[in-house]
Amino acid sequence: xTHWNRRAMLVAAGSGVLAAxxxxxxxxxxxxxxxxxxxxxxxxxxxRTKVFALLADGGAPVxxxxxxxxxxxxxxxxxxxxxDLLNGHIYWTDMGRPDERDGSIHRxxxxxxxxxxxxxxxxxxxxKQLKIDSMAGKLYWSDREGMAVMRANLDGAGxxxxxxxxxxxxxxxxxxxxxxxxxxxPARGHVYWTQKGGDNSGRGMxxxxxxxxxxxxxxxxxxxxxxxxxxxxxxxxxDLDLNSRTIYWTDRGDETVSRAPMDAPQGYDPAKxxxxxxxxRGLGEAIGVAIDLERxxxxxxxxEGDVGIARLDGSGNxxxxxxQGLLTGIAWAA
Numbered sequence: 001x002t003h004w005n006r007r008a009m010l011v012a013a014g015s016g017v018l019a020a021x022x023x024x025x026x027x028x029x030x031x032x033x034x035x036x037x038x039x040x041x042x043x044x045x046x047x048r049t050k051v052f053a054l055l056a057d058g059g060a061p062v063x064x065x066x067x068x069x070x071x072x073x074x075x076x077x078x079x080x081x082x083x084d085l086l087n088g089h090i091y092w093t094d095m096g097r098p099d100e101r102d103g104s105i106h107r108x109x110x111x112x113x114x115x116x117x118x119x120x121x122x123x124x125x126x127x128k129q130l131k132i133d134s135m136a137g138k139l140y141w142s143d144r145e146g147m148a149v150m151r152a153n154l155d156g157a158g159x160x161x162x163x164x165x166x167x168x169x170x171x172x173x174x175x176x177x178x179x180x181x182x183x184x185x186p187a188r189g190h191v192y193w194t195q196k197g198g199d200n201s202g203r204g205m206x207x208x209x210x211x212x213x214x215x216x217x218x219x220x221x222x223x224x225x226x227x228x229x230x231x232x233x234x235x236x237x238x239d240l241d242l243n244s245r246t247i248y249w250t251d252r253g254d255e256t257v258s259r260a261p262m263d264a265p266q267g268y269d270p271a272k273x274x275x276x277x278x279x280x281r282g283l284g285e286a287i288g289v290a291i292d293l294e295r296x297x298x299x300x301x302x303x304e305g306d307v308g309i310a311r312l313d314g315s316g317n318x319x320x321x322x323x324q325g326l327l328t329g330i331a332w333a334a
Contacts, residue, residue: 043299043320045288045307045330046078046092051112054321056299056309061321064090064112076103080130080141080182081288081329083110084154091118091139091154092329093127098145101168103127105139105156110333118156125168129182129237129329133211136186142179142193147171148219149179149193163209164220165195176203181249183238184211185262192228192247192262194235200253204232205270227270229260237329239291239298241312250286250300254278257289257300257314279314288330301327 043054049067054060080093088110096102103126105119118139119127125146132139132154140151149163166177181194189211197203206229214224229235233253240247245262257280264273280286280300288301291312299309305324310317 040292040295041333043290043307043330043332044081044083044090045299045301046081046328047324048077048326050078051081051090051092051108052324054307056297056320061307061324065108065115077326077328079128079328081331082130082132082139083331083333084132084134085110085333086134087154089154091130091132093124093130093141095126095128095144096121098126101125101146103143103146105130105141105152118154119152119159120156123152123156123159124150128180131182131184133184133186140182140184140191142182144178144180144196145172147177147179149182149191161219162191162211162213163193163222163225164218175199175201176205180236181206181238183240183247185240185242186211187242192238192240194238194249196234196236196252197232198234200233202231202233202253204235204251204253205230206232206235206238206247206249228262228264229273229276230270236287237289239289241291241293243293248289248291248298250283250289252285252287252303254281255283255286255302256281257283257286257298257310259312279312280310280317283308287328290330290332292332292334294334299330299332301330303327 045052050063051065052061076094076096079095082091089107091107094104102121103124104121107118108115124143126144128142128144130141137154138151147166148161152159175198179193180196183192192208195205209225233251236250236252238249247262248259256278258276258278260276285303291298301307303326306319306322308319
């Protein structure tokens, strides 16, 4: 279990109650998380221009990072979040404005201090969900209007486009080509992503390819892309249980969280798979999903400002906090 011992947010030993001794009011100025033994790890998740921390065992959300009014980034929306616990960092994406290539990726310490930009505005178009391959020291993200899957070093250097699904100019507005969710399986060398397909359009997909480019191929011609699901309502974020080989995802279209085997049966039709199991319904434009295998639970967020948790089979679902404005990506500090 990760042990937290930070400055401005305290958890009374054994109480599970989170109390804020200070709250963020400027970029990089905020509370930190203290986790006593026996208390489960906190959640980190994103609002429009905020990075929140919350203990699932009790307490109120605290904004670790909060961009003030008038900030040049106010036109953007934070979306994907990932934790680098080895180095003590939170990473998140800012989508920027959808009609301009001005997306960016940022990083801070786990206590919200030392905010830096690792991918400057314009290094990506509209970055969405974000994942980290810790062993390789790589960030992976989906780029929505950029119609791509991208990666870079943890410091933002060495940006690469590894998948191209369309041309941002010629195919502008074609949501079937928009890359949204993202997950990685480093052990098997796979990248997973969703293509939303439009608002509850039934054209959404979950796809997979190798992390490494096939010899002699390019990002827009690679032959190793495999469609795992097609004709989904509107799939958004992904998470993977690499032990049981199960993929979890939110669907904004039918307001659900689902799961299914990562490895489809031989000869399957991705448009007609029957092994999608809907485990949560009625979530209201569901976006973020993160699983906690050790404690048999998952967390979710939606655009209506709710963050909730449930068991991995969907039972025991409850809302931890609500009324927080638009919420997007979520991650467990475990």
